[in-house]
Amino acid sequence: MDLRSDTVTKPTTEMLEAMMQAAVGDDVLEEDPTVRLLEEKVAALFGKDAGIFCPSGTMTNQIAIRINTNPQDQVICDKRSHVYLYEGGGMASNCLVSVKLLDGDRGRITAADVLQSINPVDIHCPITRLVVLENTVNMGGGSCYALSEVKKIRQVTAAHQLKLHLDGARFFNALAVTKENPVQWGQQFDTISLCLSKGLGAPVGSVLVSDQQSILKAKRVRKVFGGGMRQAGYLAAAGLYALENHIDKLAEDNRRASELGEILNDRPFVKLVHPVDTNIILFELQDHIDPEEFIEKLESYGIKALSLGGRQIRMVTHLEITDNMVDQFSQVIKKFG
Numbered sequence: 001m002d003l004r005s006d007t008v009t010k011p012t013t014e015m016l017e018a019m020m021q022a023a024v025g026d027d028v029l030e031e032d033p034t035v036r037l038l039e040e041k042v043a044a045l046f047g048k049d050a051g052i053f054c055p056s057g058t059m060t061n062q063i064a065i066r067i068n069t070n071p072q073d074q075v076i077c078d079k080r081s082h083v084y085l086y087e088g089g090g091m092a093s094n095c096l097v098s099v100k101l102l103d104g105d106r107g108r109i110t111a112a113d114v115l116q117s118i119n120p121v122d123i124h125c126p127i128t129r130l131v132v133l134e135n136t137v138n139m140g141g142g143s144c145y146a147l148s149e150v151k152k153i154r155q156v157t158a159a160h161q162l163k164l165h166l167d168g169a170r171f172f173n174a175l176a177v178t179k180e181n182p183v184q185w186g187q188q189f190d191t192i193s194l195c196l197s198k199g200l201g202a203p204v205g206s207v208l209v210s211d212q213q214s215i216l217k218a219k220r221v222r223k224v225f226g227g228g229m230r231q232a233g234y235l236a237a238a239g240l241y242a243l244e245n246h247i248d249k250l251a252e253d254n255r256r257a258s259e260l261g262e263i264l265n266d267r268p269f270v271k272l273v274h275p276v277d278t279n280i281i282l283f284e285l286q287d288h289i290d291p292e293e294f295i296e297k298l299e300s301y302g303i304k305a306l307s308l309g310g311r312q313i314r315m316v317t318h319l320e321i322t323d324n325m326v327d328q329f330s331q332v333i334k335k336f337g
């Protein structure tokens, strides 16, 4: 029972079959029909002109930051952002930009926060150029933005000629909760990055969607990042299969996460379970319990969880976590006291 991340899933037999049967070509020469189909499909889903298939969500985020900024600009994002914490400092090295970090509510920043963080026109200050939102917020425990707040943020960015990027690594988990039309979300952002290898269960891949001109720029950046792939249709086929067959399963992942959260909340040795909005459970143990020892003890029962440092532990549900496993978790955790 591997609850460390939703990236641990392996392709199902059906997904592997879809991959084996993919029509492929050289995608650097734009001759791979399956990659093209995936890019068109994801773009259309969000009402965007075009998409670009990349090996990872880090690459789609970094490309988005690169094409939405110029060197010396500044990016506004929450302090828990993946683009800031977990992309190896790529904003500095790939994009030559600085960051203004905000402290949102479980990673969710507001239009008022953004407005206050825009630098004045003054040669001492970097030019504020881009706002990055994450939805769901990984380090916020899978928290979701309200579309109404995002619309307000869009008004601020539009009024100040700022670009707006969505790191939507787990955006489909958020849509499974709100049931909103993705096109409404597409309208708010200049660029959106979507991961196929998280809850959707594909082995590899992310797609960045935007307008035609931005995607053309993105193709040049992907090339210099070393992300141009040849017969990538085999991988894109997994993504297409996931879009068609796995989006509907995300609501169940979210439900199971909520059940796991309740099970933990009932235990006296758990100090705090953050609200479980989607498929991520973020919790803290009582002070007298060592998190590393707790994780080792879980592992001795065949259950894997992730220590986030400090006292926080993360668990994530995904395609391979079943109702039976949730029951099993409940039995095991009761033995802990």
Ligand SMILES: *Cc1c(COP(=O)(O)O)cnc(C)c1O
Pocket (backbone or CB within 6 Å): 055, 056, 057, 058, 059, 061, 082, 083, 134, 136, 137, 138, 167, 169, 170, 195, 197, 198, 206
């Ligand atoms: C996983 C993730 C990404 C992309 O990560 P890769 O491992 O590079 O695909 C981006 N943003 C968030 C919030 C993520 O959780």
